[in-house]
Amino acid sequence: MAEIQAVTDVEFESAVLKSDRPVLVDFWAAWCGPCRMIAPIVEQLHGELGDKITVMKMDIDENPATPMSLGIMSIPTVIIFKDGKPAERTVGYRPNMMGDLKAKLEALI
Numbered sequence: 001m002a003e004i005q006a007v008t009d010v011e012f013e014s015a016v017l018k019s020d021r022p023v024l025v026d027f028w029a030a031w032c033g034p035c036r037m038i039a040p041i042v043e044q045l046h047g048e049l050g051d052k053i054t055v056m057k058m059d060i061d062e063n064p065a066t067p068m069s070l071g072i073m074s075i076p077t078v079i080i081f082k083d084g085k086p087a088e089r090t091v092g093y094r095p096n097m098m099g100d101l102k103a104k105l106e107a108l109i
Contacts, residue, residue, distance in 0.1 A: 004046050007056040009063040015056065017084040022108045023054040024101070027077045029061050034093040035076040041098045042078070045105065052109045082108045 007015050007025065016023045026042045028035035046055040060067045060075060070079065070086065078101065080088040088104045090097065 002050075004043065005054075005056050007058050007063075009065040012058070012063075012066045015054075016081050019054055019081070019084075021053055022087070022105060023056060023081045024105065025079050025081065026055075026057045027060050027067055027072055027075055027079070028057060029059060029075055031061075032075050037093045038076050038078070038097060041101065044098060045101060048102070049105055049109070053105055080104055080108065 004026075005015075016025060024042070024045065026035075026038065028039075042055060042057070045053075049055075058066060060072070067077075074091060076091075076093065078090045079086050080101075087108055088101075090101065094100070
């Protein structure tokens, strides 16, 4: 399967908000330890559900406008968008994050 795409402030509307399928966006930064902890979870979801959903990552240091407009105060934050609107938001790392996110995504597919 292809690598997870990076999305920028410029592409966000067309790639995420106008998508015809659910989009999981991982908001992260290179200096963030917990972001590295959830990266394998995001990659596993991409591998398991990538044919039904779109998975993207946004570096908040390189793209500050979108996280600010979404009210993201801490990272990692994972937001699942459906029909151009945030449907689910998860902040921080949790032990059962994989199961939680997978269930939320499957409910939206």
